[in-house]
Amino acid sequence: MIPIPYTWVLILATVLFGIGAIGVLLRRNAIAIFLSLEIMLNSANLAFAAFALKLAYEGHGAAAAAGQLFVFFIIAVAAAEAAVGLALFIAMFRLKETIDVDRFNILRW
């Protein structure tokens, strides 16, 4: 098996992070922003996996396992965040009948 250089994985993570950042900065629909955020979270996971791969290549097995565990923790936290975030969008929609973030410029309640 020819190993994949971990820099390729890092470059893919960078490209995905950039795409997600463009989505977060340019979209105005809250769910679309949230989807872009998920892409950014996944690219962070991919970066963790890339460095776990680097540590494994260099022979640090325990550290590589810790890197993979971090990805596992991030996936769990992202699932919790998705539940709370989508519940917030439902609450926003009840308040204003829209989830366009430009319409949420009030800080009164």
Place this chain on the structure above:
Amino acid sequence: MVTYVFLVAAAVAIVFALLAIVHRNPIVNVLSLLVVFFALAAIYAVLGMDFLAAMQLIVYAGAVLVLFLFVIMLLNIKSVERIGSGRPLQAVFGALTAIAIATATVLAIRQLTPSWGALLPGSAKGTVYPLGHALLTSHTFAFELISVLLVASLVGAYVLARKEDR
């Protein structure tokens, strides 16, 4: 062979990530994101991280995206604005900021030296055993904390999304 699978999965991930952020139909966005998650699971599998590939499919593709679809159908959003529409300044500065972030990260990556060698330890037998062992010995506190976080987010999501009695 492994390299080709990685490259194809990476290309699929990038193309569908772009589709996920530019398409106007929110259902298409979510289903494109599903393809991105499958491609990333394939990449994890190719890298020898079989546990992460399974987690990616079960948690992201199985749970998070179904939640997204539920909410989109619940809110009945017909179509979304075109990307960057009506805000030319926001579009320009947003694109510039994203490109700056990506450039900075690429410059940081170029500082690293690529290394070639063996795959992950224990990858012949799978990574489930070493990861599970580490999870219940050296990372027990974080593991238990995750369950507290999940309960808290469950209660929080219920409180936020329920209809208030008036």
